Amino acid sequence: MSERNGRRRERNPAEETHRGGFGELGGASGGLIERTFRERIVLVGVTVPPAHEDDAERSLDELSQLVDTAGADEAARVVQRRTAIVPATFIGKGKAEELRELAEDVDADTVVFDNELTPAQQFNLEKLLGRSALDRTAVILDIFAQNAHSQEGKAQVELAQLRYRLPRLRGRGGTLSQQGGGIGTRGPGETQLEVDRRRLVRRIHKLEADLRDIAKHRDTQRKAQRRSRLRTAAIVGYTNAGKSTLLNRLTDAGVLVEDRLFATLDATTRRRDLPGGEPVLVTDTVGFVKKLPHQLVEAFKSTLEVVADADLLVHVVDASTPEPDEHIEAVRLVLAEIGAADVPELVAFNKIDLAAEAAARYLNTHPGSVAFSARTGEGIDELLRAVGDRLRALTSVVELHVPFDRGDVLASVHREGEVLVEQAEPDGMRLRARLDAAATTRLRAFVVGTAGA
Ligand SMILES: Nc1nc2c(ncn2[C@@H]2O[C@H](COP(=O)(O)OP(=O)(O)OP(=O)(O)O)[C@@H](O)[C@H]2O)c(=O)[nH]1
Ligand SMILES: [Mg+2]
Secondary structure, three states, X not given: OOHHHHHHHHHOOHHHHHOOOOOOOOOOOOHHHHOOOOEEEEXXXXXXXXXXXXXXXXXXXXXXXXXXXXXXXXXXXXXEEOOOOEOOOEOOHHHHHHHHHHHHHOOOOEEEEOOOOOHHHHHHHHHHHOOEEEEHHHHHHHHHHHHOOXXXXXXXXXXXXXXXXXHHHHHOOOHHHHOXXXXXXXXXXXXXXXXXXXXXXXXXXXXXXXXXXXXXXHHHHHHHHHHOOXXXXXXXXXXXXXHHHHHHHHOOOOOOOOOOOOOOXXXXXXXXXXXXXXXXXXXXXOOEOOOOOHHHHHHOHHHHHHHHOXXXXXXXXXXXXXXXXXXXXXXXHHHHHOOOOOOOEEEEEEOOOOOHXXXXXXXXXXXXXXEOOOOOOOOHHHHHHHHHHHHHHOEEEEEEEEOOOOHHHHHHHHHHOEEEEEEEEOOEEEEEXXXXXXXXXXXXXXXXXXXXX
């Protein structure tokens, strides 16, 4: 390999390959942060009809932002239109040769493809390009690795990384495997292959078991929460939309806010009173992105259960981005993947201080949505009113009659609903309570009338 790699090794002493980052087996913390130089990267977007070149450019803008967040710089970008993908090498051999020359010219260490590469394609491309070939997934995993702080977050990210790496172990060829540093380049040497594979599988099983324990503990907490009858609203949305800023605006959560992708990985829940006085539990959680790696979605499933279990989703959309509808669509795809497609959703356009006109347009094109600024507080009252209205719409007020010997039923009305009036009558208790549809159905034998919403 050329001098370049010699230089890279100098800048990245071998020890560094064991100090966290994408190739680290023992922990998800670290990543590029510890690097003293910024990698130079060539971005490649390949469009296959019906995808459009504009979409590819926009997607590359986002990839560039992802790469920047991971701690590297875009050195050049290439958009290529193809009628079909070459199964073995993804792009054609001629194109790969051009790409190799370009990477030499701009002194790029790594080529990142916006499309997902199979392990074989990645392996073959690295040979053709003479440098690391990565995909968007690897970059996102690297950012997550840098941003994971909690025990659960770290375990989830590491699990996702290992599941991504396992089928790629074979793909590290000769000299390349000696390279140090760089997103995705740090990996075990080939002589160690089988040992490494076994270690990886063992570690995956250990992480899965650890995560099950953590999830079990949280389940107990959540059951207690459910018994508290409080309604829950989960803030969801594209990364950097302003979800954490909103939670901070609504409560004194003090969650980290940054103009950075995936600043939040853990879920934070706080209580907030709505304008009508009724309390609601609001949760802020990890943001989504286009082509969010399925390994991550899978690994974060238990964190994201809070979303699937919520009574209402507050879908925060950054009104100042060029194509918010694409973000909305990407978020909904992930919501479907985590089993939250049926949870009622309130679309809330944020950052109206930056994009008042655009937001006004989106309010028209998205009936039932609201617009606000988490930064200035404008529109927050309407947002809260809308949350209250939506939550109330999920329930109805019913009249119940419960015989005295059915203390269990009485208890469950109190547990599952909000009792508005309770009165003793000669043959039992008469209640007026606000219940959701499921509870109303379960208790239908005791329902004697409805009092409207
Ligand atoms: N101008 C403006 N900026 C905002 C507003 N809300 C949030 N921001 C900024 O947008 C950036 C991202 O905000 P966060 O609250 O961290 O966004 P997030 O959705 O939690 O992002 P991740 O956790 O990274 O997915 C920060 O720089 C915020 O200051 C707003 O209403 N107006
Ligand atoms: Mg956040």
